[in-house]
Amino acid sequence: MKSKIKALKLENLNILIEAVSQKYRAYGPVAKDGEHAFKVIDPESKLYLGCAATMLPAKYILQPVWQDLYSFKLGNGFQIEEPRLDEKLAVFGISPCDVNALLALDRVFGGKFADPYYWKRRENTLIVAANCTEVSKESFCTSWDTGPELYSNYDLLITELSDGYILEVGSAKGENVVAQLSLAEATQDDLNEKTARLDSARANTEKKLPVAPDNLHQFFRERFNHPAWVPNSDACFSCGNCTIVCPTCYCFDIRDEIMPSRNAGVRRSEWDSCQLLEFAEVGFRANFRRPRIDRFKHRTIHKLSWMKQQYGLTGCVGCGRCVRWCPSWPERRGRVTSLADPVEIIADLMEPLEKYKGVEIPVREAA
Numbered sequence: 001m002k003s004k005i006k007a008l009k010l011e012n013l014n015i016l017i018e019a020v021s022q023k024y025r026a027y028g029p030v031a032k033d034g035e036h037a038f039k040v041i042d043p044e045s046k047l048y049l050g051c052a053a054t055m056l057p058a059k060y061i062l063q064p065v066w067q068d069l070y071s072f073k074l075g076n077g078f079q080i081e082e083p084r085l086d087e088k089l090a091v092f093g094i095s096p097c098d099v100n101a102l103l104a105l106d107r108v109f110g111g112k113f114a115d116p117y118y119w120k121r122r123e124n125t126l127i128v129a130a131n132c133t134e135v136s137k138e139s140f141c142t143s144w145d146t147g148p149e150l151y152s153n154y155d156l157l158i159t160e161l162s163d164g165y166i167l168e169v170g171s172a173k174g175e176n177v178v179a180q181l182s183l184a185e186a187t188q189d190d191l192n193e194k195t196a197r198l199d200s201a202r203a204n205t206e207k208k209l210p211v212a213p214d215n216l217h218q219f220f221r222e223r224f225n226h227p228a229w230v231p232n233s234d235a236c237f238s239c240g241n242c243t244i245v246c247p248t249c250y251c252f253d254i255r256d257e258i259m260p261s262r263n264a265g266v267r268r269s270e271w272d273s274c275q276l277l278e279f280a281e282v283g284f285r286a287n288f289r290r291p292r293i294d295r296f297k298h299r300t301i302h303k304l305s306w307m308k309q310q311y312g313l314t315g316c317v318g319c320g321r322c323v324r325w326c327p328s329w330p331e332r333r334g335r336v337t338s339l340a341d342p343v344e345i346i347a348d349l350m351e352p353l354e355k356y357k358g359v360e361i362p363v364r365e366a367a
């Protein structure tokens, strides 16, 4: 659907939240412990819409950390009860890179074996995205063209201006919300300010991938056994933070919880991480990714290259969360940012081999 552009003045943001909240359970980025997090909001909430690099991405609303898939009871046969997932959700302030991450998740959870839990929520969710008029020092979305501006795949899109907002309508769902409000058309000055703010955000995004995205597959093939993987993975704690905060990571485990009566229980899914030792453990404690270096390489290459081969969309959108939340000290590696930082991992792999003289790497075959 072609976007319609209307002006929404600052005092009207609450009116928009109020209109949306009548039909949807609304989430938005608000301050939490000096950072920002998606929380359930109301018209009084103070939303942060400049560049919402929230601690956890919005994926946790559509694919919760834990969710009951069904509960079961033994008795008169085997009875199953599934959760109702018909609640209407709205997410305010999803940044352009996170909307692009959702498109990647749509591919993962779609296709032949579509995940009904994800899709019920996804279809019931109103996306009220926000263009990033500020940039975090960790983000490199311009390298992937996933930010700071969004061009499609939203229901409503907000851009913050000095004295108000521009609100763009991108779908019939968005149009239904806006139809309840009486909003003036955006002026040419509003549109010029939007362009200027987003141009400035683009220009201020200093962090860049040192290799063009289209060349990354070949790049990693050629460096699959590069010795730089050794000191990097040696400094990794295998804590899984980099995957938990990543908007495109999707792995989960399934567990059954049996009640003490042993005739009832619940089947749950919970997020998992390829960085944890147990992730690739199979029968008889065999583990096809036991060495930490294998797990470290897997995360990096899967996000930056293999996911594109699998699903046609990048597994990294440059949000910078893994850079921000990796607890391994950069000083351990003589680096300035975190160990999980894709830009620095690539930079390390571009170093001449002489720098790693004496470092031995277990040779594996590149995929």
Ligand code: SF4
Pocket: 242, 245, 246, 247, 248, 303, 315, 316, 317, 318, 319, 320, 321, 322, 323, 342
């Ligand atoms: S790999 Fe890091 S920068 Fe890329 S999308 Fe995931 S968290 Fe964001």
Ligand code: SF4
Pocket: 235, 236, 237, 238, 239, 240, 241, 242, 243, 275, 325, 326, 327, 328, 339, 340
């Ligand atoms: S790269 Fe950093 S965040 Fe990721 S598992 Fe290792 S120590 Fe944890």
